[in-house]
Amino acid sequence: MFLGMAPFLRMSIAGEEFLQFAQELIVQVQQNPDNAILWMNLATVLQCLDDTETGLETQRQALAMQQVYTYPAKQQPAKLRLLMLMLPGVLSVNVPLDCLLENSDIELIYYFITPEAPFEAPIPEHDLLMVGISATTENQFLLQELEKITSQWPVPVINTPKHVQNSERLAASTLLQNKPGLTIAQAHPVSREALSAVVSEHTALPVCDFPVILRPAGSHGGHGLEKITNREELASYLERVQAGTYFLSRFIDYSNEDGQFRKYRLSLIDGVAYGCHMAISTNWMIHYVNASMYQDAWKRAEEARFFNEFEQFAARHQQALQAIYETTQLDYLGIDCGETREGDLLVFEIDPAMVVHAMDSEEMFPHKQIHMNKVKTACRNLLLSRAFAHQNPAENGLKG
Incomplete structure (x- = not known):
């Protein structure tokens, strides 16, 4: 059975060791080399073990045999078949919806x-794209x-491609400038040559002064993301982080009076x-x-207050x-954000592919389940309402 990412994320959060699971999958693949699903499951677990190169090669093996993988509904009969367009690559390039709807x-x-x-492979029957x-x-x-293709799709489309493009880092940081109550640092594409000149020729940084945030263009999940406060740190960064183009933005100090930073997803x-x-x-x-x-109970207690008072948070940043x-x-969109000292919503990143889940221990995080169930319900309602918008709700079910 195709496992998706959810079981491996759950094991990781629980601190379970899944190296043995990977080894068992390797044996199964060796015994069943034509089973694409086993190859794809192994590709996912290898990436979870940070063996990205082997994981991607294993993924290529799977996709050479099969391009379509079904994550069955746990509750049968299924109310809806959602076709999700995905890309080969690292786990962060696709929306991990199974982690929310497992x-x-x-x-x-x-x-x-x-x-x-x-669209080389035949397109399976589905109710929503x-x-x-x-x-x-x-x-x-x-x-x-x-x-161009999905604009003529025969069923409704969630997150159309033209709208997904609005969440790309450079596009988002431009589109969301000068919005009331919202602060986002403009991302500026800067070549490696221009940054090297700042170090070697003591020229000024393009656009803004130190301190700045740098990351390779196209990176996600904090890969290569660093705060740079002077030329010496910039020189060290360029030695360690190789890229042709970087995104540069000003650093915004969003720490509170207690010296702590608070990030919300x-x-x-x-x-x-x-x-x-x-x-x-x-x-x-x-x-x-x-x-x-x-480790810190006081942090979990503050997170619980954030959840319990979320209506006020949302109203404040409406x-x-x-x-x-x-x-x-x-x-459907994920937002990583903080709050500026002036009270604005400080947006770090927007991305539909952010991991959202309800897998934390209920004993340690008793406050989470009731609120994450709201997210699950909202996601399910979105999908059902869009798929069957022109049907009687009593008739909601599989088409075909």
């Missing part, structure tokens, strides 16, 4: 496409081509915001897994959230 009555059909042959691709710098042309579903998690750290670059949320929805026109 126990639902919605069947997910992953259809992997390539720029060379986007979702463009499950993250908008990176590299896939903008593909999204443009997909827009939200889901914007059909224009309505939902809290997904809050992380607190003394480091400006926050990832939930390294923010000591599992203008900014509405601007994001109206500007991107995305049906």
Whole structure:
């Protein structure tokens, strides 16, 4: 059975060791070399083990045999078949919807496409289409081509390609400028040569002064993302992080009076915001897994207050959230954000492919399930309402 990403994320969050699971999968693949599903499951677990190169090669083996993978609905009969357009590549390039809908009555059909042959395999019957691709710098042309195709699609489309393009880092940082109640640092593409000149010739930084944030163009998940405060740090960064083009933006200090930084992950579903998690750290670059949320009870207590008072948070930032929805026109979107000292919503990144889940221990995070169930319900309702908008709700079910 195709496993998707959900079981491996659950194991990782629980601190379970899945190297043995990977070894068992390798044996199964060796015994069944023509089973594409086993190859794809192995590709996912290898990437979860940070063996990205081997994982991608294994994924290529799987896709050479089969381009369509079905994640069955756990609750049968399925109410809906959702066809998701996906890209080969690292896990972060696609929307991991199975992590949110792993126990639902919605069947997910992953259809992997390539720029060379986007629809080479037969298209399975489905009730709804979702463009499950993250908008990176590299896939903008593909999204443009997909827009031509999906604009004539016979069933409704969630996150149309032209709207997904609005979430690409450079596009988003431009489109969301000067919105009421919203702050986002403009991303500026800068060549390696221009940055090297700042070091060697002591020229000024393009656009803004130190401190700045640098990352390779097209990177996600904090890869290569660093705060640079002077030329010496810039020289060191360029030695360590190789790229032809970087995104440069000004650093905005969003720490609170206690010296802690607070980052929020939200889901914007059909224009309505939902809290997904809050992380607190003394480091400006926050990832939930390294923010000591599992170790520090006071941080979990503050996160619980964030969830319980989320209506006030959403009301406080209603203008900014509405601007994001109206500007991107995305049906399903993840938002990583903070709050400026002036009270604006400080947007770090928007991306439909952000991981959203309800897999944390209920014993350690008793506050999460009730709120994450709201996210699950909203996502399910979005899909069902769009798929069957012209049918009597009592008739909702599989077509075909």
